[in-house]
Amino acid sequence: MYTIGDFARLGRVSVRMLRHYDVLGLLRPARVDQVTGYRYYEAGQLSRLNRLIALKDLGLTLHEVGRILAEKVGTDELHGMLRLRRAQLEAQVADDMARLVRVEARLRMIETEGVMPADIVIKSVPAVRVAELSATADGFESDKIGSVVQPLYRDLCDRVEAAGLVFTGPAIAYYEPVPEGVRVHAGVQVNLQPGGTYDFDVVDLPALERAATLIHEGGMESVxxxxxxxxxxxxxxxHRGSGVAREVYLNYGEGDPAGWVTELQEAVTRAE
Incomplete structure (x- = not known):
């Protein structure tokens, strides 16, 4: 048998925790000296301790742990519970990280209030023909747009490659409000000839006589x-803007996101 101190070291827990589990009836000592009150444990009890700690670390309450231990949960069941809890924790971490990114982006917006960028240029933009796929996002939030536009581009690039077409310019994305949210259009400039039949849409984006353009550097989480x-x-x-801008990906998707370059183009007219 092992003293409570030795058993605690073997089980990688504290003596205080073992006393707490004893009081709750979760892990009773194998023997208690009636004179000294010292607790003694057997090596075989490590199995129950390991299950107790694993269940507790999965986020279960000690009451729930006790109920499961009473049902003599097996190793396979523990693995299943672990996989489920891992998936839940990974989703929670992803949500928390996305929330932090949104907060950081909002703080950058606040910090730039009143700061006018010096690199906005009014210029004309020629018409361009693109191959495109589109889908609807729930809203204009960056994470909602990103979760739609990224799969669209992966699918579109596969289709363009399968059609034997060649990219002739940077990719262009644009958006339009719809009752369900926002229609996301993912386009690429390719060597398209009129009259072809493809498994994607062929769209001619009109020329913009006057467009206010701004170069955005970095990833789209801060756009x-x-x-x-x-x-x-x-x-x-x-000026008066159209309310909708095109995103022209001049350098995007490879290497350090800090080096990515996107040009925003919004059609404008003189305000009356």
Missing amino acids: DVSYQQLARWIEDSG
């Missing part, structure tokens, strides 16, 4: 800052 800067500049410079 909302650039969008708000562009909107403030359009208003403060005496």
Whole structure:
């Protein structure tokens, strides 16, 4: 038999915790000295201790742990519970990280309030023909757009490659509000000839006679800052925007996201 101190070291828990489990009836000592009150444990009790700690670390309450231990949960069941809990924790971590990204982006928006970017240019944009796929996102939030546009581009690139077409310019995405949320259009410039039959849409994006353009550097999780800067500049410079911008991915998707470059293009007219 092992003293409570030795058993605690073997089980990688504290003596205080073993006393607590004893009081709750979760792990009773194999023997208690009637004179000294010292607790003694057997090596075979490590099996119950391991299950107790594993269940507790899965997020179960000690009451739930006790009920499961009473049912003599097997190793396979523990593995199943572990896999389920791992998936839950991974989803929670992903949600928390996405929330942090949104908070950081919102803070950057606040920090840039009143700061007018110096690199906004008014220019004409020629018409362009693109191959595209589209789908609907629930809203304009960056994570909702990203979860739709990224699979669209993967699918589109596979289809363009299968059609034997060649990319002739940067990818272009644009958006349109619809009653269900926002229609996301993922397009790529390729060597398309009229009259072809493809498993994607062929769209001619019209020329923009006057477009306010802004270069956004970095990943798209922070593009909302650039969008708000562009909107403030359009208003403060005496223009009226279309409310919808194109995203032209000049350098995107490879290497460090800090080096990615996207041009925002929004059609504008002079405010009356």
